[in-house]
Amino acid sequence: MRSNSLPRRGVTLIEILVVLGVICILAALLAPALSQAREAGRKVDCISRLRQLGLALQLYAQEHDGGLPNHYYRYDLGGRWGAHYWNDSLHPYVRSYVVIRCPDSDCVRGYGYNVLLNFAKMDGIARPSSTVIMADNTGRYPDGQCVVHLFPPVLPLKAGESYPDPRHHGMANFLFVDGHTKPLKPESTLSPEDMWSPH
Secondary structure (H helix, E strand, C coil), X not given: CCCCCCCCCCCCHHHHHHHHHHHHHHHHHHHHHHHHHHXXXXXXXXXXXXXXXXXXXXXXXXXXXXXXXXXXXXXXXCCCEEEEEHHHHHHHHHCCHHHHCCCCCCCCCCEEEEHHHCCCEHHHCCCXXXXXXXXXXXXXXXXXXXXXXXCCCCCCCCCCCCCECCCECCEEEEEECCCCEEXXXXXXXXXXXXXXXXX
């Protein structure tokens, strides 16, 4: 009895190479889109972390008679000096140091604290919804440590200081005193309105 089935035929090398070529072309077309999606995810994560810091600042201020933490101070430990940074003040309210680091930064503290708000009180800030308290920062100290402070981006920028870092496609993420966040170009925080001064 004879079978009506066709003889089995294997896959040729040419067919395998064509399929591999199509897969490579599709991967090459998708790679930029995947990279952009990954960057967008990191930007959203950064904004989320800044919002958590904004909530921590609100809690800190409620427990300290409306006072905001300073970006840094030193204290004497009986012959040796200790340092206390803004993130140390907020640690009881965030419980994780992951929050203080932008996912696109290689610094432990990826955010800087507006030095013009040192010793400030919440009720003494004239425009909380348009006053920057934190943002992505750029600076490092000469020993490689990440800076904790942030200066307004007044041109010309001074070497060794920390300014807002436009690391998210030319934008920096900013946290305002009232707790909202916004991606902006650093220079837009100076004009038409100064978003740095508490007065």
